[in-house]
Amino acid sequence: MVEDFEKDQIIVDGNVVTYHNLKYFIVEINDKFRPDTFTQYDVLLLDVREESLLQYIISQVRSHLNPRVYLIPIFILNTTAYDETVINSLSDGTIPSINHLDQIDPKLLDIRARISRINHPKVLSFESQMINRTLNLMYTRGKKKLDPIPYFHSGIGYYYPELSVNFNHRDEITVLKILNTAEDEGLFQSEFHERVYLCNSCHSGYLNYREVCPKCNSSDATAQDLVHHFPCAYVGPIEDFQNSIDDQLDCPKCNKTLRHIGVDYDKPSVLYTCNSCHHRFQDYYTKAKCTTCGTENDVEHLVSKSIKRYIMTKKGESVAINGYINIEKQLETLSGTVTMEIFRVLLQYELQRLHNVGYQTNIGYLHVEKAAQVGGVLGLEKQKELMNDLVQVLKSNLNPSDFVSFYNSSTILFSFVGTDFEKAKSTITEMQSLASRLLTKSYEKVHIGLRMDIVSLKLGSEVDQSINSIVTPLTKM
Numbered sequence: 001m002v003e004d005f006e007k008d009q010i011i012v013d014g015n016v017v018t019y020h021n022l023k024y025f026i027v028e029i030n031d032k033f034r035p036d037t038f039t040q041y042d043v044l045l046l047d048v049r050e051e052s053l054l055q056y057i058i059s060q061v062r063s064h065l066n067p068r069v070y071l072i073p074i075f076i077l078n079t080t081a082y083d084e085t086v087i088n089s090l091s092d093g094t095i096p097s098i099n100h101l102d103q104i105d106p107k108l109l110d111i112r113a114r115i116s117r118i119n120h121p122k123v124l125s126f127e128s129q130m131i132n133r134t135l136n137l138m139y140t141r142g143k144k145k146l147d148p149i150p151y152f153h154s155g156i157g158y159y160y161p162e163l164s165v166n167f168n169h170r171d172e173i174t175v176l177k178i179l180n181t182a183e184d185e186g187l188f189q190s191e192f193h194e195r196v197y198l199c200n201s202c203h204s205g206y207l208n209y210r211e212v213c214p215k216c217n218s219s220d221a222t223a224q225d226l227v228h229h230f231p232c233a234y235v236g237p238i239e240d241f242q243n244s245i246d247d248q249l250d251c252p253k254c255n256k257t258l259r260h261i262g263v264d265y266d267k268p269s270v271l272y273t274c275n276s277c278h279h280r281f282q283d284y285y286t287k288a289k290c291t292t293c294g295t296e297n298d299v300e301h302l303v304s305k306s307i308k309r310y311i312m313t314k315k316g317e318s319v320a321i322n323g324y325i326n327i328e329k330q331l332e333t334l335s336g337t338v339t340m341e342i343f344r345v346l347l348q349y350e351l352q353r354l355h356n357v358g359y360q361t362n363i364g365y366l367h368v369e370k371a372a373q374v375g376g377v378l379g380l381e382k383q384k385e386l387m388n389d390l391v392q393v394l395k396s397n398l399n400p401s402d403f404v405s406f407y408n409s410s411t412i413l414f415s416f417v418g419t420d421f422e423k424a425k426s427t428i429t430e431m432q433s434l435a436s437r438l439l440t441k442s443y444e445k446v447h448i449g450l451r452m453d454i455v456s457l458k459l460g461s462e463v464d465q466s467i468n469s470i471v472t473p474l475t476k477m
């Protein structure tokens with residue numbers, strides 16, 4: 001009896017609660033919030049009321065790299081449940097206080113049993129990582145459907161909580177690509193839900209649709225009726241017919257007074273006068289101004305994407321448990337590179353991750369000088385082979401977690417994650433001599449000049465800017 005009593009006891013030690021052999025950690029607002037330390041606990045109890053803070057904490061946990069952190073059960077300590085959909089999707093429930101831990105026991109048991117079944121294979125490609133994380137989170141919560149939530153804070157207007165939580169809103173279009181891939185691989189089935197239109201330049205969904213002057217794009221225009229006088233066939237804006245004394249309308253051409261609409265005159269349409277350039281027009285243009293990057297999009301050039309509901313298939317469920325590695329194999333057999341788009345997202349992701357642990361990261365480049373001349377001598381096939389050979393040299397000298405991308409047919413960019421600058425610099429020198437040796441041996445017909453270097457990414461710097469600062473001088477050579 002005594003043993004049973006002790007087993008059911010709730011032992012509180014500061015923020016740590018022990019109950020039924022599980023360690024609960026109570027997260028409070030005044031805590032130093034360190035998700036890395038959550039690996040020591042079995043369950044998180046969030047004692048936070050403020051919704052945006054709550055959401056921040058949940059997002060940081062669910063987007064953490066360590067499965068022990070991103071899969072951890074999260075319960076909110078509150079007397080009433082939140083009706084915020086994202087908070088609810090990414091947390092596991094609400095209890096009034098720690099005296100009610102017994103209420104969540106069955107759910108916890110189920111989640112923990114499911115978590116224990118999951119394997120975490122080492123996955124190199126970013127897409128695979130994201131697919132695995134999404135499936136893992138869904139599976140451990142017994143969830144089969146991934147529904148898009150209309151969401152104000154989402155860059156594309158819709159949020160798939162388990163996946164979107166890994167992206168900042170500028171990169172959210174990648175969410176749709178990853179879901180497409182997962183569907184193509186048979187992990188999900190989908191149903192059409194909605195169509196969204198995104199900025200052609202930055203893929204943001206925050207657009208301001210306006211009717212604008214076809215000449216100067218200003219949306220500041222005044223509309224007035226166009227009047228058609230039947231007897232003399234004069235057509236002009238109503239102001240041409242008005243006088244300053246009374247409401248009577250007189251035709252400026254024939255001087256007759258207009259009597260009855262429909263009988264001696266009508267108003268066939270509306271005429272707009274631009275208040276900015278004074279241009280007069282009958283049909284305005286519709287433009288969508290992006291409130292994120294400022295681009296003035298023609299509506300026909302907006303990026304149109306379908307937003308779908310996804311349902312996990314049997315294959316998806318099996319992959320949730322065993323891990324997903326297919327895409328990566330495909331990429332590796334292709335050439336071991338990722339697209340520039342993915343490269344940017346990965347770097348951004350790494351920057352954020354490394355920022356949290358106080359590391360820096362570097363981008364390296366390898367550029368083939370006078371590529372057009374080289375191509376002219378070698379021919380297209382041989383030149384492709386050359387670039388592939390160079391990628392192999394890079395890959396064999398980089399960490400498996402580093403990623404390589406073709407910026408264009410003569411420049412390769414690659415990451416040097418978590419390596420300090422000096423060490424990276426010396427690795428570069430080695431790689432360059434290795435690559436040069438390979439070139440003189442395999443491609444004797446032509447002299448191929450290589451330029452290689454690295455640039456360190458400052459914390460908080462923009463990935464796009466850093467890439468441009470590398471590439472711009474190269475294109476001018």
Ligand SMILES: [Zn+2]
Nearest residue numbers: 229232251254
């Ligand atoms: Zn007239």
Ligand SMILES: [Zn+2]
Nearest residue numbers: 213216274277
């Ligand atoms: Zn105008």
Ligand SMILES: [Zn+2]
Nearest residue numbers: 199202290293
């Ligand atoms: Zn934009």
